[in-house]
Amino acid sequence: FCGRGGVAIACLKHGCEQRFHLPCVLRGRCLTQYYGSYRAFCSRHRPWQAIGRDPEPGTECLLCLEPVGQRKSIRTMGCPVCQHAWFHHSCSGTSLMLLLLVLQGHALRAGSSAFQCMLCRDKELFQAEMVRMGIHIPIR
Numbered sequence: 577f578c579g580r581g582g583v584a585i586a587c588l589k590h591g592c593e594q595r596f597h598l599p600c601v602l603r604g605r606c607l608t609q610y611y612g613s614y615r616a617f618c619s620r621h622r623p624w625q626a627i628g629r630d631p632e633p634g635t636e637c638l639l640c641l642e643p644v645g646q647r648k649s650i651r652t653m654g655c656p657v658c659q660h661a662w663f664h665h666s667c668s669g670t671s672l673m674l675l676l677l678v679l680q681g682h683a684l685r686a687g688s689s690a691f692q693c694m695l696c697r698d699k700e701l702f703q704a705e706m707v708r709m710g711i712h713i714p715i716r
Contacts, residue, residue, distance in 0.1 A: 578603075587618040594618035610712045623708055626656045635662050638694050639678060653679070656705045658696035679706065683713045 578600050585601070585608075587594040596604050596618070607622035609615045617623065630647045631654070637644050644652055644662045655661035663679065683691045683706065691706070691713050692699040703713055 585616045587621055588615045589617065589621035592618060592621055594620070607710050609708070609710050611707055625653060625709060626705060627654050627659055629659060631662050632660075635660070637663050639663055653709060655693040655696060655698065655702055657698040657701045658693060661693050661695040679711050683711050686713075688713050688715045 578597065580597070582597070585596050585598060586592075587606075594606075596606060596616075598608075600606075601608055601616070605619040605622070607617045625648065627648060631644050631652070633646055635644050636642060638661055648654065653663050686692075688703065691703055693702040696702075707713060
């Protein structure tokens with residue numbers, strides 16, 4: 577993604593030639609999973625969220641209260657249970673990295689006993705989806 581040498585991470589998909597530096601993961605829209613054995617995926621082979629629909633018109637990001645748009649994308653995340661809790665990358669003019677850091681920070685502070693969807697309060701399926709999307713949730 578950056579064109580420099582010394583690349584250390586390869587996409588897990590068999591036959592994929594994509595390689596990237598760890599700091600380039602977010603800029604390249606890649607995904608890393610930090611549970612079990614460490615896994616990394618390029619933007620073409622990364623897991624997509626298990627949300628079966630797009631956000632409803634007028635849906636706002638729970639972090640910045642701005643509209644998230646009418647289509648799910650690589651730059652949005654949502655709760656797979658209620659499908660009404662949505663977040664996007666452009667909160668306060670920031671990047672996808674801040675979205676992940678905010679969710680990651682929330683998960684680290686709450687731990688597995690309290691990390692849940694901010695709207696429907698589902699814990700089990702919400703945590704499973706966030707882990708699949710690269711959010712580490714410590715066991716407490």
